[in-house]
Amino acid sequence: MQPDVADALRHGPFHYALRVAIKARGLPLERLRQRLVAAGAPVGMATLSSWQSGRRRPERPESMDAVVVLETILGLPQRALVDLLGAPRRRGPGPRVTKAPRPFGQVLRQAEPVVELMAEMDWRDDRLRVVSAWDLADVAAGSRLVAVETSVVLHAVTEVDRYLTVYYGAPGIDLRETVQFEALSDCRVGRVLQARNHPLLVAELLLDRPVPAGETVIVRFRVTDIDGNSDTEFCRFLRAPAQQVAVEVRFAPDARPQRCWRFVREREGWPDQRQDELRLGPSGHVHVVRNAVQPGFVGIGWEP
Structure with missing residues (x-):
């Protein structure tokens, strides 16, 4: 398989992966349609x-x-x-990016530290909505989460000039000494604050330009953690509906788990609403993609 096809299949979204795969195969749409008809699965040219x-x-x-x-x-x-x-996707109206987000306390068990840090930064996150998000987490030996690369598509509810992100690290250390935020596109790193008595950071990503209300921006950034928090799952949490969430975990050769599964969870600490086994291939990658995502958690768990 060509590298660009493999990359498109790994990261999506569907339409991009399909387009890359068709191009790599060198089949005109009409020829593709004919082969679908011959296989008993007719699809029109306009639909393709x-x-x-x-x-x-x-x-x-x-x-x-x-x-x-x-x-x-x-x-x-x-x-x-x-x-x-x-x-x-559900029929009828889907999730709306204008719907007010749930309070942190309805999603997280320990919401106070996050709320306090955002207040210290004079931030209300109802200014932005996450339209879609993609997270790639790297797991090293010892089941240590050592890096996360994130791309988010954001919709401005009011004019905004920044985006705040939350990172949970290993407890009992100064995370500002071990965790680094790196801006990859359309932003730069601003303030990074650590909660008192809690292993979490809130980082400010300053957008390259103010984004007017009603417009979107794509922000990419990476978090690296030289200590790494030993864990058995990685997930994204949402307080408002989103169109799509993709979570990918990449295991190092000496960190391959015994088994993996993807899950959906309404609140932190609650039982999984859905859990499906994942097959880990030779590349050491597993992923989950969900559309029309409701508030809660989408993630991947593993048994070291």
């Missing part, structure tokens, strides 16, 4: 075009059957495209 442009996505059972056939025609691994679609 809208799938690879992102204007529409497969949702009906017959469309999902066609995606499975597409994987075979394009020479892709089984479920490579299907998994990028995540759960089917």
